Amino acid sequence: MYGDVEPVDGTGFEALQRASVGTFTSHVESDRVSAINDALCDEICRRCSFASLQSTSEDQTDFSVRQVNAIEIDPWNTNRLWVAADRGVFQTLDAGGTWADFSATLPNCYIGDLIFHQHARVLRAGTRNRGVWEIPVDGWMTTPICGVQWTGSLAANQTQRWFTFNWPATWHMIWTVMPTSFAPGAPQITWKVQVERASAEFVTYWITVTNLTAAPVTFEGRYCILSRY
Numbered sequence: 001m002y003g004d005v006e007p008v009d010g011t012g013f014e015a016l017q018r019a020s021v022g023t024f025t026s027h028v029e030s031d032r033v034s035a036i037n038d039a040l041c042d043e044i045c046r047r048c049s050f051a052s053l054q055s056t057s058e059d060q061t062d063f064s065v066r067q068v069n070a071i072e073i074d075p076w077n078t079n080r081l082w083v084a085a086d087r088g089v090f091q092t093l094d095a096g097g098t099w100a101d102f103s104a105t106l107p108n109c110y111i112g113d114l115i116f117h118q119h120a121r122v123l124r125a126g127t128r129n130r131g132v133w134e135i136p137v138d139g140w141m142t143t144p145i146c147g148v149q150w151t152g153s154l155a156a157n158q159t160q161r162w163f164t165f166n167w168p169a170t171w172h173m174i175w176t177v178m179p180t181s182f183a184p185g186a187p188q189i190t191w192k193v194q195v196e197r198a199s200a201e202f203v204t205y206w207i208t209v210t211n212l213t214a215a216p217v218t219f220e221g222r223y224c225i226l227s228r229y
Contacts, residue, residue: 072116072123074137082123082137084111089125106133119168119201120229136229146224151180153218154189154211162221165204169197172226177209181218188217 067086074080079095082102089111091102110128116137117124124134149164167173177191189211196204211217 069112070114072114074116075118082114082116084114084125086110089114089123102135104135117170117229120170122229141225141227144224144226146222148220149223150221151218152209152221153216154209155216156214157211159208159210161206161208163196163204163206164221164223165198166202167205168228169201169203171228173205174224174226175205175207176222176224177207178220178222179217180220181216183213183215183217187212189219 068083069086070084072082077093079093081092081096083090083099087108087110088101088103089106090099092099106125107127107130109130111125112128113126115124115126116122121136121138122134123137124132126132150162152160152162154160175191175193177189179188181188189209191207191209194206194208196206198204207221209219209221
């Protein structure tokens with residue numbers, strides 16, 4: 001399993017070149033596999049109080065008079081949802097109990113579809129005639145996330161391989177190996193990293209570690225996530 005991801009400060013939606021992500025279609029007409037299926041979508045619409053988003057100005061109305069075109073759920077927190085409306089994107093953090101505008105920097109136009117990339121933590125909004133926009137829902141990573149994935153030991157001059165799986169393919173990763181037993185005077189270990197694309201979403205890393213000494217050595221296998229996207 002991979003390490004915990006901490007939220008950081010967010011920013012507004014940023015425009016993307018249309019060619020970089022392809023064409024968005026209506027959520028109702030699309031057959032893409034997403035975090036929700038039609039049955040769950042119906043359940044969300046039934047139990048969510050869309051009208052709880054109260055109007056604060058003439059151009060902000062509640063969902064009772066606003067068309068909802070798409071819904072996305074955060075798989076890491078199923079109480080967090082986003083909806084695309086005829087104008088704007090809205091977010092709930094309490095499974096639809098209350099809603100808030102999530103349209104920062106979006107143009108004032110029709111929002112036809114949403115796609116949430118759970119591993120990159122990026123929400124993309126498809127507009128009519130204004131291109132595709134994206135926002136990091138927890139903010140862009142500004143600090144690498146590092147940790148120890150496993151500990152190991154090697155006999156004298158031994159080579160052994162480990163693997164670690166289900167790492168999102170969108171993440172930019174560095175793997176290092178650090179000796180924890182002391183032997184000053186010469187290098188103790190070396191390693192190489194090989195990558196298996198296990199699926200469209202996930203990769204497996206194979207790390208081969210070699211003990212360069214004539215004595216046993218212990219070590220930590222460390223990872224560093226430089227970016228999720």
